[in-house]
Amino acid sequence: MNPQALYKISYGLYVVASMKDGRFNAQIANTVFQVTSQPVKVAVCINKQNLTHEFIEHSGLFSVSILKKETPMKFIGTFGFRSGRDIDKFEGVNYITGKKGTPIVVDNSVAYIEAEVVNSLDVGSHTLFVGEVIDAEIFDDGEVMTYDYYHSIKKGKTPKTATVYFEQK
Structure with a gap:
């Protein structure tokens, strides 16, 4: 099997966020998609090892901030390669809270859900x-x-917890 074939599936790059006990956390995700239109539903796929997974399970809420093409690699790195167990990912980041109190990243975002x-x-x-x-x-x-x-222009890496990660042999 050539796992590179799976890279041909089209993905975006998103910040998925949630909350637990008054604390916010977020991560980069590439697997977000709309599943129905009546009512409108979306799905996100989150690694069980990630703190964001724990927050979504606890609160039953999530937000998706859809990133701009020009998003700096440092911003992606903060949300994608650092753990919310070690840092406050929202420090110095512009965000709003949604109707249910979910954190929504504004910086580098074109839209949110x-x-x-x-x-x-x-x-x-x-x-x-x-x-x-x-x-x-x-x-x-x-x-x-x-x-x-x-991947192709920004030369970004894939973290081990990503849905599309394959160990290089």
Whole structure:
């Protein structure tokens, strides 16, 4: 099997955030998609080892901030390669809180979605959380960051907890 074939599936780059006991956490994710239109539902796939997973399970809420094409690598690194167990990822980051209090990252985002978990599916190393959309807004009409652009132009790396990670042999 050539796992590189799976890289041909189109992905975006997002900040998925949640909360627990008055604390916020967020991470970079590439697996976010709309699953229904009536009612509007989206799904996110989150590694069980990530703190964001724990926060989503606890609160039953998540937000998705859709990143701009120009998002700096340092910003992506903070949310994608650092743990919320070690740092406050929201320090120095512009954010708002959604209708249910979910943190929503404004910096480097073109739009956001806030959702309440209505179902989840254990898919092995990850959980697929399905959320009914509570709110969604557009910040600006800029181009969105694709996972392909992140890899091919920005030369970004894939963390071990990502849905698309394959160990190099």
